[in-house]
Amino acid sequence: MTFSRDRYTAIFRCMRFSSKKARGQESDPRKAILPVWKLVVAIFKRVYTVSEFAVVDEILWPFYGHFSERQHIPSKKARTGIKIWVCADAKSYYCNNAEIYCKSEDSMLDVTKIFGHFYYHFLGSGKN
Secondary structure, three states: OOOOHHHHHHHHHHOOOOOHHHHOOOOOHHHHOHHHHHHHHHHHHHHOOOOOOEEEEEEEEEOOOOOOOOEEOOOOOOOEEEEEEEEEEOOOOOEEEEEEOOOOOHHHOOHHHHHHHHHHHHOOOOOO
């Protein structure tokens, strides 16, 4: 069975990852996509081991929909989207770990905490 592009787009727009009842009244704006996000990141970690050169960087995932944490960064190619912190292999550019930036979460504002979040499992392993 094959889908036309228009049919795929129509179905994709209607997809929901969680219901509002399941999310409850928590204030985390990432709550709707968090179960799927954690699954994807777990797969990243399972299928690839980072070489001795790992890098932490921010990316802006293009997104123009409704999301309270959407960022506008004029210096990026896609100026509007979701900011994501990524720990990747510097040689192959493969993502090993990622975290959606949430400006309302104070713990993610401190850069040292971001690096600590990604690099704690590299300590003592001989990786740079």
